[in-house]
Amino acid sequence: MDRTEPYYAVIFTSGRTEGDKGYADMARSMERLAKEQPGFLGMESARETIGITVSYWESMQAIAHWKQQTDHLLAQKKGIADWYSWYKVRVCLVERSYAFEK
Amino acid sequence: MDRTEPYYAVIFTSGRTEGDKGYADMARSMERLAKEQPGFLGMESARETIGITVSYWESMQAIAHWKQQTDHLLAQKKGIADWYSWYKVRVCLVERSYAFEK
Numbered sequence: 001m002d003r004t005e006p007y008y009a010v011i012f013t014s015g016r017t018e019g020d021k022g023y024a025d026m027a028r029s030m031e032r033l034a035k036e037q038p039g040f041l042g043m044e045s046a047r048e049t050i051g052i053t054v055s056y057w058e059s060m061q062a063i064a065h066w067k068q069q070t071d072h073l074l075a076q077k078k079g080i081a082d083w084y085s086w087y088k089v090r091v092c093l094v095e096r097s098y099a100f101e102k
Numbered sequence: 103m104d105r106t107e108p109y110y111a112v113i114f115t116s117g118r119t120e121g122d123k124g125y126a127d128m129a130r131s132m133e134r135l136a137k138e139q140p141g142f143l144g145m146e147s148a149r150e151t152i153g154i155t156v157s158y159w160e161s162m163q164a165i166a167h168w169k170q171q172t173d174h175l176l177a178q179k180k181g182i183a184d185w186y187s188w189y190k191v192r193v194c195l196v197e198r199s200y201a202f203e204k
Contacts, residue, residue: 009194011111011156013146044115046148052156054113086203092111092194099190100182 001042001056008057009094013050014087023083026075037066056094063091103144103158110159111196115152116189125185128177139168158196165193 016023034040034055039062045053057063066072079087118125129147136142136157141164147155159165168174181189 009111009113009192011113011196013156044152044154046150046152046154048148048150050146050148052146052148052154054115054154054156080202084202084204086201088199088201090111090196090199092196094113094192094194097190097192099188100186101188102186 001044003041003056005094005096007041007094008060008063009092010055010057010063011090011092012053012055012087013090014053015050015085016047017083017085021082022078026078026083030072030075033069033071034066037069038062039065060091103146105143105158107196107198109143109196110162110165111194112157112159112165113192113194114155114157114189115192116155117152117187118149119185119187123184124180128180128185132174132177135171135173136168139171140164141167162193 031043031045034043039058041056041058043053043055045051055066057066133145133147136145141160143158143160145155145157147153157168159168
């Protein structure tokens with residue numbers, strides 16, 4: 001994801017409940033859907049004890065639009081009911097970045 | 103990590119090279135050291151295909167201070183030499199957050 005600052009990052013940290021209950025399918029489907037949204041720039045994920053997903057967006061408007069997307073709203077509801085024991089969402093302005101590559 | 107916005111987040115994403123080469127020891131030691139720094143608020147990590155570590159700070163000054171901390175500088179050098187195939191650091195202003203807990 002190469003993009004000049006400023007842009008936005010949404011840091012989604014979470015704890016999962018026991019069992020899959022359709023979680024893996026939903027996660028793949030939400031990633032596909034996010035990529036189709038206006039203003040989407042990229043997404044990175046890892047899960048060990050906790051899960052961290054960071055998605056990157058052109059603007060606050062793009063983030064607000066994605067939050068209200070119909071299928072995503074359904075996933076948010078099911079997330080609270082079935083998949084997560086907790087989560088936290090942080091909306092951030094990316095002010096600067098630097099990178100290293102071998 | 104409960105803290106009212108605004109505060110800062112440093113998103114560190116990385117790819118590892120093969121083998122441990124002292125990486126796990128360093129990671130634990132850097133986490134201990136970060137916690138002792140002025141302005142440190144919290145840290146969250148997960149690694150699967152890529153690693154994501156997010157650390158939280160009171161101010162840009164606290165982040166600059168941590169970046170220049172002597173042992174941390176050594177770890178950064180060794181990180182480039184031995185541990186990482188790539189990394190990216192993003193410095194972000196956390197503007198708002200919301201949470202869910204069962």
